[in-house]
Amino acid sequence: MGNNNNDKTDQSILELLEQNCRLTSGEIAALLDLEEMIIQQRIVAMEQKGIICTYQAMVNWEKTATEKVNALIEVKITPQREVGFDAVAERIYRFPEVHSVLLMSGDYDLAVFLEGKNMKDVAQFVSSKLATMEHVLSTATHFVLKTYKKHGCIMEDGETDRRLVITP
Amino acid sequence: MSDWHNYLNDTVKNIPPSGIRRFFSLAAEMEGVISLGVGEPDFVTPWHIREACVYSLEKGHTTYTANQGLLALRKAVGKHLSQTYQVDYNPQDQLLITVGVSEGLDLALRVIVQPGDEVLIPEPCYVSYVPGVILAGGVPVSISAKPEDHFEVTAAMIEQAVTPRTKALLLSYPNNPTGAVLSKQQLSAIAAVVKRHDLIVISDEIYDHLTYRGKHTCFASLPGMQERTILLNGFSKAYAMTGWRVGYAASNAEFIEAMNKIHQYTMLCAPVTAQMAAIEALKSGRQEMLKMIEQYDRRRRMVVRAFNEIGLPCFEPGGAFYVFPDIRPTGLSSVAFAEELIKETKVAVVPGNAFGSSGEGFVRCSYAASLASLTEAMKRIADFTARKIKRL
Secondary structure: OHHHHHHHHHHHHHHHHHHOOOOOHHHHHHHHOOOHHHHHHHHHHHHHOOOOOOOOOOOOHHHOOOOOEEEEEEEEEOOEOOOEOHHHHHHHHOOOOEEEEEEOOOOOOEEEEEEEOOHHHHHHHHHHHHOOOOOEEEEEEEEOOOOOEEOOEEOOOOOOOOOOOOOO | OOOHHHHOOHHHHHOOOOHHHHHHHHHHHOOOOEEOOOOOOOOOOOHHHHHHHHHHHHOOOOOOOOOOOOHHHHHHHHHHHHHHHOOOOOOOOOEEEEOHHHHHHHHHHHHHOOOOOEEEEEEOOOOOHHHHHHHOOOEEEEEEOOHHHOOOOOHHHHHHHOOOOEEEEEEOOOOOOOOOOOOHHHHHHHHHHHHHOOOEEEEEOOOOOOEOOOOOOOHHHOOOOOOOEEEEEEOOOOOOOHHHOOEEEEOOHHHHHHHHHHHHHHOOOOOHHHHHHHHHHHHHOHHHHHHHHHHHHHHHHHHHHHHHHHOOOOOOOOEOOEEOOEOHHHOOOHHHHHHHHHHHHOEEOEEHHHHOHHHOOEEEEEOOOOHHHHHHHHHHHHHHHHHHHHHO
């Protein structure tokens, strides 16, 4: 029973932090009607277990002066004995310009999300680093034209509150 | 110039303007107000419902429907009531699709009330109940629920108010403005009074899904009550569909037929687009609804805690999305509190006496507002309250 409650509390904390990681433990405690100390302990425990990996801001770079180019690269690889896809995946995700690496079912194996300063930058990385890597069979590069929604967050200006100030 | 006021019907003339209206003008003129005065969800209707509505328009569903409403919607409502509350209504003649609960309430009162009949109304309550009874030619009889009972009306209080002219009882739990809910036991005791005095019950259960402790008891599900209850509900609160104006009434075939008689001449039918959306809401809206309810629940706990810490005692409401804190420690009336609060801090709440005299000394705060707004509003209310208490 105690464990069940802990699991439920943890899940609620995670949902709240995933939406807004700047909520304080005091605020979370009020929302879940628990003691602040308990919330602090649960968060620290989940950080240590690697359940909470990091706290990041969701940035819409398109609204800034900074130029960035994003690309999705489909990568086909040969799995290796004992380590499968993991060794190649690791060699790829170690590059700081690589944002995400996911193992996919279907036509290709790895979906690699890349961020570069410009198209040349991305092309350079794919042709010199990625495509030439051992066990990589092929790559297909798709440039991102526009980001509409990312990680549950809609990038366009949201829906405004259209309600009247006072209603019965 | 004629004095057009003299041309007005006396009944309408004698209904006082809503207490909220004056306050609304005050709030509407200000910029940057954080409003806890809104009686509707801060969520927009879930996308799948809006999308289904757009699809229905593309397909050309732009006509009248049957007066009673689309049969498909009535069937869906019937199935929902049967599955949720084990009350069975025949979609053919025991269900009526209305333009929100507001229309349903008006119809119910108009078919039940004879001139001079008394209708019992536990207060605080939604602002339209008393005028609704007057417009139907009846006599509203207010029953003041008490703060020490957390504004839960009791069977004894109802029984005490019964006279030979009492025709009906108007129930609305979970309650706007107090958030009070009644347990099955409390409702059963009320049902016994209803039976003893042969009353009709009009039960406005628009907040039924927004129940945070235990399960909502549908009044019609109590033994012997389905026949004599006009159950009113709709889609506005649970599915964040206030502006669609679609609800339903469920009762015995005789009452529904009579209500439909007025409905067909005055309203014709509920908007078809809204009815199509309502079908989608019942079909696959549960997931999104539960998500919204969870968010209300969290905010509710936060706001209750904040008010109690501030020194404005606030009981934990079991339903709806309102808290009803006691503002008497500030020494202000509820109107003065609300007016000074908005003038000094730009936070809008609604004076409790807008919902009946027993709401005096309290204000209604809606927590259908974003977390950021709520946090900021509670900070401002805390400062305001501290200032007022210090002055005493």
